[in-house]
Amino acid sequence: xxxxxxxxxxxxxxxxxxxxxxxxxxxxxxxxxxxxxxxxxxxxxxxxxxxxxxxxxxxxxxxxxxxxxxxxxxxx
Numbered sequence: 921x922x923x924x925x926x927x928x929x930x931x932x933x934x935x936x937x938x939x940x941x942x943x944x945x946x947x948x949x950x951x952x953x954x955x956x957x958x959x960x961x962x963x964x965x966x967x968x969x970x971x972x973x974x975x976x977x978x979x980x981x982x983x984x985x986x987x988x989x990x991x992x993x994x995x996x
Contacts, residue, residue, distance in 0.1 A: 929971045932964040939964075 927935075939961045943949070 932967040935964040
């Protein structure tokens, strides 16, 4: 398990934002750091996605109507 896996959603989200800002602010990409940045960003993204999916499932368990609303939004 990586260090990011142990962090909260907000820690992972902030890591994504930080990497995004770093990449946008570079006039010339730092190729030597690119692979590590992409790897870290991918891990943070997957952690955020998993947490969002888990929260959605928990909400649907308590509020079944939210599942129906979510399906309606997807079908639009």
